[in-house]
Amino acid sequence: MTARILDGKAIAAALRARLAERVAALPYSPGLRVVRVGEDPASGVYVRNKDKAAKAAGYDSATIHLPAETTEAELLATIATLNADPVVDGILVQLPLPPRIRTEAAIAAVDPAKDVDGFHPLNAGRLAAGQPGLVxxxxxxxxxxxxxxxxxxxxxxxxxxxxxxxxxxxxxxxxxxxxxxxxxxxxxxxxxxxxxxxxxxxxxxxxxxxxxxxxxxxxxxxxxxxxxxxxxxxxxxxxxxxxxxxxxxxxxxxxxxxxxPMTIACLLQNTLEAAIARRGAA
The missing domain is CATH 3.40.50.720 (NAD(P)-binding Rossmann-like Domain)
Structure with a gap:
């Protein structure tokens, strides 16, 4: 038996194209902000790919790159600023974080309505309960x-x-x-x-x-x-x-x-859904 190959790259490209069509019909560009701390090489490649895919689909996307010596308090303050920013619909804190920063504290600091990674305890609880939320x-x-x-x-x-x-x-x-x-x-x-x-x-x-x-x-x-x-x-x-x-x-x-490739495409899908929930579709 030779297995059928499930081409995630092609499936993701089709999903991103559909998302781009929906974004083009909106009166605003969904805002995505990725917060990266330090210089982890794998994170750097991944963040660049996310930003490229988001901009290609018409999103307002940017990366906030903080130095490796950033403290937990400074990171939480950055997240609080993004939570309060009306043009930001989705916030993603890129993992891993430096050892001095508690991952759980950073995740919990993100507004659950903007938690496009779906990691916030509230969204995790909604998923466990079978309720709608960011996944x-x-x-x-x-x-x-x-x-x-x-x-x-x-x-x-x-x-x-x-x-x-x-x-x-x-x-x-x-x-x-x-x-x-x-x-x-x-x-x-x-x-x-x-x-x-x-x-x-x-x-x-x-x-x-x-x-x-x-x-x-x-x-x-x-x-x-x-x-x-x-x-x-x-x-x-x-x-x-x-x-x-x-x-x-x-x-x-x-x-x-x-x-x-599907992970990035679904990040864009989550961001669009978060944007529509906050700002509406028209």
């Missing part, structure tokens, strides 16, 4: 890929490999809300390969390069690889051993070009 971008992107691929979710057995607040837990909530039977597996799970083999849909978000092997998956499974890991030789790989798993799976996302 983390990567899990939302995964759901979009599954929908575009025509994957039937109702009644499917979904296994989420990883339990982070950013991907694993919200991913499980979204799948549960779509009527999947959901298992969250992690490093302490007994017989981890066996749990993964039970999945109709496997979402790998554990941050370990090529951890999921061919004998971890059942024939025909839909595999969504959220991981992105750089090997010593410079190659980017996911949490799934793509070549061997693709020979067993029914469908699979590549790395790169799978979930990553």
């Amino acid at each position: 983390p971008c990567t899990p939302r992107g995964v759901m979009h890929i599954l929908a575009e691929a025509g994957v039937v979710l109702r009644g499917a057995r979904a296994v989420v490999l990883g339990r982070s607040q950013i991907v694993g837990r919200p991913m499980a909530q979204l799948l549960l809300g779509a009527d999947c039977t959901v298992t969250i597996a992690h490093s302490r799970t007994r017989d981890l390969p066996g749990e993964c083999r039970r999945a109709d849909i496997l979402v790998a978000a554990v941050g370990r390069p090529e951890m999921v092997r061919a004998d971890w998956v059942a024939p025909g499974v839909v595999v969504i690889d959220v991981g992105i890991n750089r090997l010593p030789d410079g190659r980017l790989v996911g949490d799934v051993a793509f070549g061997e798993v693709a020979a067993v799976a029914g469908a699979i996302t590549p790395v790169p070009g799978g979930v990553g």
Whole structure:
């Protein structure tokens, strides 16, 4: 069996085009501000890609780059200013932050109505309760890929490999809300390969390069690889051993070009929805 490749790059491009059409019809440009602290190289690349995609879609986008020595109080003051700015609809605090700054304090400081990352405790609680709110971008992107691929979710057995607040837990909530039977597996799970083999849909978000092997998956499974890991030789790989798993799976996302582009596209979607909620559509 050769798996169908789920082209997140193409799906994201189509979503960004639809968002650009909606933005062009608005009497304002949705305002997105990314706050970056320090010089983390990976963050720099990611932030530039976000800014480029946002501006191409007609958003009012800018990055506020604070020096590495910024204190927690200074960062919180910057966030407070953005919370109060009427032209700012979405605020994203780029992670990771320097060790001296508490991540949870920065996330909690963002106005939940402008929390386009979907990480604020209020938005996390709304998701857990099945109520509308801003949803983390990567899990939302995964759901979009599954929908575009025509994957039937109702009644499917979904296994989420990883339990982070950013991907694993919200991913499980979204799948549960779509009527999947959901298992969250992690490093302490007994017989981890066996749990993964039970999945109709496997979402790998554990941050370990090529951890999921061919004998971890059942024939025909839909595999969504959220991981992105750089090997010593410079190659980017996911949490799934793509070549061997693709020979067993029914469908699979590549790395790169799978979930990553969807994360940025769904950030723009969240920002547009936050803008319309605050300012209206006309």
